[in-house]
Every structure is written in structure tokens, then in C-alpha cells.
Amino acid sequence: METINLNIEKALGKGAKEQLLSAAPKAEDAIKTLHKGNGKGNDFLGWLHLPSSISETELSDIEAAAKQLKDRCEIVVAIGIGGSYLGAKAVLEALSNTFIQMQTKQSAPLVLFAGQNIGEDYLYELQHILQNRQFGLINISKSGTTTEPALAFRLLKKQLEDQVGKNEAKNRIIAITDASKGALRKLADKEGYKTFIIPDNVGGRFSVLTPVGLLPIAVAGYDIRQLVKGAVAMENKCGENVPFTENPAAVYAATRNILYKAGKKIEILVNFNPKLHFFAEWWKQLYGESEGKDHLGIYPASVDFTTDLHSMGQWIQDGERTIFETVLSVKKMKYKVEIPADEENLDGLNFLAGKRVDEVNKMAELGTQIAHVDGGVPNLKIEIPEITEYYLGQLIYFFEKACGISGYILGVNPFDQPGVEAYKKNMFALLGKPGYEAETKAIKAKL
Ligand SMILES: O=P(O)(O)OC[C@H]1O[C@](O)(CO)[C@@H](O)[C@@H]1O
Numbered sequence: 001m002e003t004i005n006l007n008i009e010k011a012l013g014k015g016a017k018e019q020l021l022s023a024a025p026k027a028e029d030a031i032k033t034l035h036k037g038n039g040k041g042n043d044f045l046g047w048l049h050l051p052s053s054i055s056e057t058e059l060s061d062i063e064a065a066a067k068q069l070k071d072r073c074e075i076v077v078a079i080g081i082g083g084s085y086l087g088a089k090a091v092l093e094a095l096s097n098t099f100i101q102m103q104t105k106q107s108a109p110l111v112l113f114a115g116q117n118i119g120e121d122y123l124y125e126l127q128h129i130l131q132n133r134q135f136g137l138i139n140i141s142k143s144g145t146t147t148e149p150a151l152a153f154r155l156l157k158k159q160l161e162d163q164v165g166k167n168e169a170k171n172r173i174i175a176i177t178d179a180s181k182g183a184l185r186k187l188a189d190k191e192g193y194k195t196f197i198i199p200d201n202v203g204g205r206f207s208v209l210t211p212v213g214l215l216p217i218a219v220a221g222y223d224i225r226q227l228v229k230g231a232v233a234m235e236n237k238c239g240e241n242v243p244f245t246e247n248p249a250a251v252y253a254a255t256r257n258i259l260y261k262a263g264k265k266i267e268i269l270v271n272f273n274p275k276l277h278f279f280a281e282w283w284k285q286l287y288g289e290s291e292g293k294d295h296l297g298i299y300p301a302s303v304d305f306t307t308d309l310h311s312m313g314q315w316i317q318d319g320e321r322t323i324f325e326t327v328l329s330v331k332k333m334k335y336k337v338e339i340p341a342d343e344e345n346l347d348g349l350n351f352l353a354g355k356r357v358d359e360v361n362k363m364a365e366l367g368t369q370i371a372h373v374d375g376g377v378p379n380l381k382i383e384i385p386e387i388t389e390y391y392l393g394q395l396i397y398f399f400e401k402a403c404g405i406s407g408y409i410l411g412v413n414p415f416d417q418p419g420v421e422a423y424k425k426n427m428f429a430l431l432g433k434p435g436y437e438a439e440t441k442a443i444k445a446k447l
Contacts, residue, residue: 001233004394004398006252007382010378011259011324023257024250030405040412041416044206045415046200047206050231052232054209059225063218065174066219074109074110075111076109077136077137080115080116081148083207086278087213091213091227111219116148118147126156127159137156138176138219141182142182144182145184147427153184157169170191170193174215175194175196176196176198176210177197179200196210196211198211206286208282226389227396229390230396231396234397234401235401248398249401250405253405253406255380256326260410264378268323268326272329272362277302281302286403287300292419293412294411316377318375321377325372331384336356426443
């Protein structure tokens, strides 16, 4: 099996080797701190050895629960937001047929998502689609108190109970939450739902390799063992005793911090494969919530190329020089589409006849890299042999490990997210939640 490969040749320019080597000690310290568990946020390091510590019993339990839903449901709605949503969404978007919702024959339930927004029309349309369908729910919330998923669950639980009765609904609802705390734990225990636990020491954005991500992925029919296997391979490749230059997570973390110090405040995660769109959304939460604090942190952005070359391409080529790119480059496509010759050649495309579509895409990728580097945009490249469970598992762990290292190099606590509370406090105050009387008064005075 191959491994994903990080290429930083086009990232640092002249003196790259020296720059990288002078950044090595900080990265090595960060790795030591992570592995000793004596740094900031050290009660949230459960992800570090998570892949290699998942047991056969845990995997079988997840697969059995997935089967229970598969046997009963044509649609399963995974309810959650942030880290309780994006990991599963990223993997499913990457692996699924892009037009899965149009397919009439499904070998596994269609996994839809809810609780990741408060869109009334979204929820109305989802409820409408679920009418008279055999559906089930996976309700995911680590805290068990997040408003968005709680609201979606209240609506969908009622609908399910109305459609199949309370007893059968219990066979179709699985809760993934804390072992003892939170409203969801209370509710699940009271109703007698099957539950999975999100370990205390694994933060939401690092939880894709727990049941949070694994259960929806297994329900959709994908091989969670391969996903975990890939993550284990990367856990070894980025291990504590791997020398700096051979540890891709350390090199990535060090490189992005060198660039940040040089004024590159925005990192754009680029894909040339639309299936990776949501992988970038997952990555944005991982890096945004981990590093964006104490008025520090690279702003994680993303684009889908070549689509966005026709919208954001101008800015990237010519705008303020505060950006760098990290390109997710997929080597091998799953399918083959050849461009046909055309006798009339009215579109002038006969020079491409006989080539595969991916050959055109690869030249677009190379051409873009050269143009952007020429335009002053440092370029990192992560080569992914192909989009499979195994390589996605590698990619997930690679980014998680690099995120921990990068956060420590930056000097922040990469494992908390205090800033997210501000909007919640205001929303509750505005909605008049009991207990928020003083905040309600204060916020109303601002209106
Ligand atoms: O799983 P929970 O507790 O519902 O949280 C969902 C998301 O909300 C946040 O806590 C932010 O409010 C994220 O860190 C997390 O991934």
C-alpha cells in the first residue's frame, strides 16, 4: 500500500532547506509535548492514539448497529453539527456516487444530514421527503446540549414516532453522546435508545474516527476497517520517534508556520476533484477552531478547482499576497472517460481526442500550480493515490496530527473553542432562554 505524500518543493522558495531545518526544533518540541501530554488542552489528546486503539469489539459493535439500521431503513438521517457532522459528511461525499440521490437502486440506506443548520425550509423539505419512507436517526452531540441538532431531533423523532410508533422508533434511533452528561444522554437513557459514547478526551473536531464518524459511514455501506487501517498507517508514519524530515505531519505544520510568520495569513485548501469539497469543510473546522484564538491563527479557506478558477482565480493570482495554497491532488481516478473525436470539430477540441478527462484536469492542475507560484502564492501539495477509505483514513489522521503540532508551534491551546460560545449566549438571550434574564436585558439595550 502506498501512502499519501506531502510535497513542499514549491512552498518555501530559496533557502527552503535552511528555513525548514531551523523550524524543526519547535516542531519536535510540539511533538514531544503532544506525546508527553503536558501541553495546553492535554485532557483532549484521546485522538492521538485513537486509530491504533480501536478494538475489534468496538468495530463489530458499530457494524452491528449499522446493520440494524440498514435492515430497517431506506434513509438514515445523521443529526449533528461541526465535528459531529463534518467528518462523516466529508467521507461520504468523497466515496459516494455524486448523483446518489438520483439512483433508484440503493445497496445501503441513503444517509442524509440534519441539525447542521437552523434552516426552516431545509427542515420542512427534509420532513416532506421522509413522509411515508422507512427512515432512522443517528443523533450525534458530544455535549448533548447543542441547539441545532437538538431542535432537528425533536422534529424528526416526533415524525418517526408518528410514522412507525414509539416502540419501532426505538429500534431506529441511535444516540452518540457523552457517557454521562448532557440532555441527549438523559433522553437516550430514558427512552432506551442504543447509544455509543464519544470519549471525554476526544474533542468534536477530532472525533471522526469514533462512532461519530464511523457509524454513519458504516450505515452508508463503506468499509470502516479500511478507514481505520489507513489512519493507523499514518499514526505510525507520523509517530513520536520518526525523524522530523520523514514525518509529514511535522513538516506540514512547520511549513505553514514559516509561511504564517512571513505574512501568509490565509491557507487555501485546494482540490481538483469535487468529491473533496466537504473534506475541505472538515479541515476548515479542524484548523479554524484549533488555531483561531488569542488573535492568532492562519485563516483556513478552501476552493474547488477548476470551478473556482473561474470565480476566485483572479484574486488568487493577483490579489493581496497574504495567501498560500495546499493542494489535494488525487493521482488515480476510479473511472475512465475518454474524449471522443468529432468529424466537424466545431468546438476545436480535437486536439484532446483520445485523451482522458483526467489528463486535461491534471494539466489544469499543473498549469495552475505554475501560474500561482509565479504569482507569489506558495504551494504545498498532498498527493493522494486514490480516493478510498484507506487513503481517506490516512489523510484524516495526517491533518489531525499536523493540527496538534501546528497549534503548539503557534503557542495556542489547539483543543478548546471558547470563542464559539459568544453567538450562543446572544442567541439564548435574544430567545429568552430561562437563566439568561440578565443577558436578555443587556442585549435588548443594544438593539
Ligand atoms: O457535538 P456537540 O457537542 O453538539 O458540538 C458540535 C460542535 O459545536 C462546537 O462545540 C462549537 O459550538 C464544536 O466544537 C463541535 O464540533
